[in-house]
Amino acid sequence: MHLTNICMRTIAGVFAAGYLSLSAGAAFAQSGDMDAGEAVYAKRCLQCHGEDGDGLGPAAERLNPPPRDFTLGMYKYKTTGFDDDIPNDADLTRMIRDGMPGTAMPGWGDMLSEQDIADVLAYIKYFAEIEDAPEIQVDYGTQVTSSPESIAAGKALFEEGDRCTECHGLEGKGSAIKKLKDDNGDRTWPRNLTKPWTFRASNDPKDIFTRISVGIPTTQMPSFADPNSKSSVSVEDRWNIANYVASLAKTDLVVNPENFVIQGGRVDGALPTSPDDEAWATAPPSTFIMVPQIVGEDRFFTPANDTISVRALYDDNSVAIHVEWDDRTKSIPGDDKAASIADEELFEDSVAIQFPRDIPEGMEKPYFLMGDGTNPVNLWRWNSGTTDAPQTGTVFDAMGINDQQARADNGELSVSSSYRDGTWRVVMTRALTTVLPETDLQFEEGRFVPISFFAWDGSNSEAGTAHTMTTWYWLQLKPAASSKPIVYGVLAALLSLLVLIWWGRGAAARAKREA
Amino acid sequence: MRIPRLLQATLVLVGVYFGFIVVFDYILEAVIPRSLLTMYMFFVTAGVFMVFTYDEDQMRELAAPIKAMVEDPSKRGVRNVVFLLIPLLVGYGVYDKTMPSFDAPVELRTIHPAPPSTAKIYGERVNLLTLENPFRHYETEDPEQFAEYVEEGAAVYIENCQYCHGDKLDGKGPYAEGLNPTPLNFQDIGTIAQLQESYLYWRITTGGPGLPKEAAPWISSMPVWQNFLTEEEIWKVILFLYDYTGHAPRSWGAANASH
Numbered sequence: 114m115h116l117t118n119i120c121m122r123t124i125a126g127v128f129a130a131g132y133l134s135l136s137a138g139a140a141f142a143q144s145g146d147m148d149a150g151e152a153v154y155a156k157r158c159l160q161c162h163g164e165d166g167d168g169l170g171p172a173a174e175r176l177n178p179p180p181r182d183f184t185l186g187m188y189k190y191k192t193t194g195f196d197d198d199i200p201n202d203a204d205l206t207r208m209i210r211d212g213m214p215g216t217a218m219p220g221w222g223d224m225l226s227e228q229d230i231a232d233v234l235a236y237i238k239y240f241a242e243i244e245d246a247p248e249i250q251v252d253y254g255t256q257v258t259s260s261p262e263s264i265a266a267g268k269a270l271f272e273e274g275d276r277c278t279e280c281h282g283l284e285g286k287g288s289a290i291k292k293l294k295d296d297n298g299d300r301t302w303p304r305n306l307t308k309p310w311t312f313r314a315s316n317d318p319k320d321i322f323t324r325i326s327v328g329i330p331t332t333q334m335p336s337f338a339d340p341n342s343k344s345s346v347s348v349e350d351r352w353n354i355a356n357y358v359a360s361l362a363k364t365d366l367v368v369n370p371e372n373f374v375i376q377g378g379r380v381d382g383a384l385p386t387s388p389d390d391e392a393w394a395t396a397p398p399s400t401f402i403m404v405p406q407i408v409g410e411d412r413f414f415t416p417a418n419d420t421i422s423v424r425a426l427y428d429d430n431s432v433a434i435h436v437e438w439d440d441r442t443k444s445i446p447g448d449d450k451a452a453s454i455a456d457e458e459l460f461e462d463s464v465a466i467q468f469p470r471d472i473p474e475g476m477e478k479p480y481f482l483m484g485d486g487t488n489p490v491n492l493w494r495w496n497s498g499t500t501d502a503p504q505t506g507t508v509f510d511a512m513g514i515n516d517q518q519a520r521a522d523n524g525e526l527s528v529s530s531s532y533r534d535g536t537w538r539v540v541m542t543r544a545l546t547t548v549l550p551e552t553d554l555q556f557e558e559g560r561f562v563p564i565s566f567f568a569w570d571g572s573n574s575e576a577g578t579a580h581t582m583t584t585w586y587w588l589q590l591k592p593a594a595s596s597k598p599i600v601y602g603v604l605a606a607l608l609s610l611l612v613l614i615w616w617g618r619g620a621a622a623r624a625k626r627e628a
Numbered sequence: 629m630r631i632p633r634l635l636q637a638t639l640v641l642v643g644v645y646f647g648f649i650v651v652f653d654y655i656l657e658a659v660i661p662r663s664l665l666t667m668y669m670f671f672v673t674a675g676v677f678m679v680f681t682y683d684e685d686q687m688r689e690l691a692a693p694i695k696a697m698v699e700d701p702s703k704r705g706v707r708n709v710v711f712l713l714i715p716l717l718v719g720y721g722v723y724d725k726t727m728p729s730f731d732a733p734v735e736l737r738t739i740h741p742a743p744p745s746t747a748k749i750y751g752e753r754v755n756l757l758t759l760e761n762p763f764r765h766y767e768t769e770d771p772e773q774f775a776e777y778v779e780e781g782a783a784v785y786i787e788n789c790q791y792c793h794g795d796k797l798d799g800k801g802p803y804a805e806g807l808n809p810t811p812l813n814f815q816d817i818g819t820i821a822q823l824q825e826s827y828l829y830w831r832i833t834t835g836g837p838g839l840p841k842e843a844a845p846w847i848s849s850m851p852v853w854q855n856f857l858t859e860e861e862i863w864k865v866i867l868f869l870y871d872y873t874g875h876a877p878r879s880w881g882a883a884n885a886s887h
Contacts, residue, residue, distance in 0.1 A: 156872075160782050160783065160785075160786040160795070161786060161795070170783075170786060171783040171786055171787045172786045172787045172790070175787065215802075216802070217790065217791075217795065217802055219794065219795050219796055219800070221796075223796075223798075224796055368805075373732065374730070374732050376730070401806075402803075402805055402806030403806065404803035404806040404807065405791075405803070407791055407792075407803070407851070408849050408851045409851070410855060410856070412856075414791075419806075476733070476735050476736075476844060477841070477844075477846060478846045478847065479846060480836075480837060480845075480846045481846060481847055481849065482849075485837070485846070488846070559728050559729075561732050561733055583806065584806070584807055584808045584847065584849065585808070585847060587732045589730065589732075591728075591730070592728045597726060598722075598723045598724075598726040598727045599723060601722050601723065601726045602719040602720060602722045602723030602726070603719060604722075605715075605718050605719050605721075605722035606715040606716060606718055606719025606722075607715070607719075608715075609714060609715040609718040609719075610711070610712075610714075610715040613711045613714060613715065614711070616698065617698055617707065617711060620695075620698040620699050621698070621699060621701070623699070624699035624700075
């Protein structure tokens with residue numbers, strides 16, 4: 114750091130401290146010491162937010178969203194009015210203490226004391242020379258508590274004139290109809306409102322109300338309190354919208370660490386081939402976290418999706434696996450509309466299911482990232498197709514991320530898919546056993562089969578080794594209920610009862626004789 | 629009053645059983661697999677049986693309540709109950725065992741396997757027993773230079789490692805929850821504070837696939853960093869790991885003393 118810089122900041126620090134003590138308003142509950150803040154910043158924040166607070170730390174290129182540029186003095190998650198750029202200290206304190214889910218910004222509450230946070234806050238505010246207190250606060254009116262009526266009213270407002278659907282899509286999954294950028298020109302994706310764990314500032318209706326009222330500064334998410342905007346709405350209606358958005362949270366397709374076995378159910382009739390078939394409702398879903406491929410060359414750092422949900426059904430001959438994941442864009446190369454939303458180049462959307470070639474006897478599995486030299490894997494891969502070519506389902510033999518052989522399409526794998534309002538659903542069906550036991554996994558009822566997943570979002574530059582993935586989980590083709598256990602149990606009970614009676618009688622007789 | 633021997637033995641077994649569960653599940657927070665618990669309890673039962681029956685008197689004392697129950701006509705009520713309960717338990721046990729299992733196979737892995745004495749790193753055989761961090765001596769000789777190396781290590785870390793190990797080095801990076809095993813927490817005293825720098829160098833350069841079999845290399849997502857980083861960058865990121873957490877690497881002297 115330059116010496117002059119330090120001097121300037123110290124002087125400003127003294128000045129700011131004096132200023133703070135004069136205007137000890139509610140917004141300045143705890144005043145921070147800038148010098149102490151600089152030390153905290155240098156150790157904990159500088160790596161991302163940059164020495165000069167410009168957000169240009171070494172990882173900036175690999176983070177989406179990138180670290181905030183503090184020199185602009187613009188903050189996204191604040192409770193001051195849309196027409197006041199200055200945040201409340203409490204807003205920033207909250208972001209620093211609790212972190213911002215879905216970004217690289219962690220919560221520091223477990224590492225920094227309240228004083229540390231106040232100090233570092235004083236320091237980062239100075240990057241933009243924010244010295245004044247904010248003047249306009251969000252007007253919350255009276256909160257409308259959530260109710261079916263409020264939610265219904267909110268839904269109507271959400272869709273009216275494409276108010277929110279324009280960016281967040283009909284189901285709130287962010288199925289974009291246009292490409293969004295932030296003030297800095299970086300790509301942004303509208304939030305998937307069904308995934309509350311990706312909300313930076315929680316999906317409590319009050320927080321959602323705040324976002325709707327303030328917008329998200331520096332992004333295209335606008336304020337709906339601004340009277341100059343034709344889509345602005347009253348305080349009461351903003352509460353209704355907030356209640357509706359809060360009600361969108363997924364409930365059944367959420368990650369549960371205990372649910373790491375996909376239970377394939379047995380069906381008596383025909384296996385459903387369409388992903389929208391009602392029969393899928395009978396198969397319990399398992400939802401897994403997807404992470405970007407940051408392990409093998411070339412790495413990929415900026416995913417657009419974070420979960421995948423899986424179901425399985427089987428009959429005497431075949432197994433059908435239903436995968437479902439949110440993807441804001443239906444990427445069909447050749448389609449002009451799809452191309453206008455995509456990054457520079459548009460690729461096909463794609464998903465792959467990975468199995469070991471053989472069900473492992475012991476613990477050892479193939480390397481989770483597409484196998485290894487001694488333990489190959491089968492990949493069942495579906496591609497969305499282009500305007501010139503239909504969707505495809507292909508089996509690959511893989512022995513590593515850069516070693517995959519596609520098999521000639523011999524109809525072994527049949528696929529079907531549907532895309533609706535930000536969600537892909539794909540079904541892949543294969544025979545339980547095949548004529549190629551040396552190269553194909555052979556399924557057996559009741560056995561635990563390792564399974565994992567890969568997905569490519571073609572509008573997010575995902576192709577080749579740029580994809581998201583899961584670690585190994587399990588698939589079990591759950592054996593149909595049978596009466597065997599009951600029969601064996603009753604037999605064993607009767608048998609032991611006989612033995613006991615025999616023993617008891619013998620012993621009693623012996624005792625009598627001895628007496 | 630003296631507790632009957634049979635009750636004593638039963639109490640010991642029940643105590644040990646719950647002891648295991650308390651120690652593993654609650655204190656170590658590593659839920660003990662059922663199959664392992666069964667195996668432990670088999671040995672414990674055998675042991676208890678031997679202790680309680682090492683001579684004939686003891687044997688008789690242990691069996692006395694059972695004998696009385698079967699033979700003594702006045703104990704008829706108890707006997708009927710016991711004779712009904714045992715078949716029910718046996719029946720349930722058989723039913724439970726023949727029901728198809730929905731418990732996934734248990735996977736045990738060693739977190740800190742013993743390192744090999746030499747490893748192939750950057751195409752060369754390296755002796756891990758004598759390997760030292762070439763930048764470590766600056767710590768005492770030229771602290772300013774040392775601080776610069778730490779800062780360079782921090783940049784390597786933020787660019788490459790924080791996604792998994794977390795920017796607070798607590799193992800809670802943005803993608804940590806999606807990985808199994810989860811990335812290690814360097815703040816914890818059970819990881820790098822217990823290890824030598826050469827061990828870290830081996831682990832970082834060769835990653836998950838470089839692990840020996842008992843550490844289940846096929847599931848660790850730890851990348852093979854010799855594919856992405858230079859030798860110097862790896863030594864510097866090691867400096868950073870210790871500097872940020874305030875831990876000191878374990879030295880050869882300390883390691884030898886404890887052996």
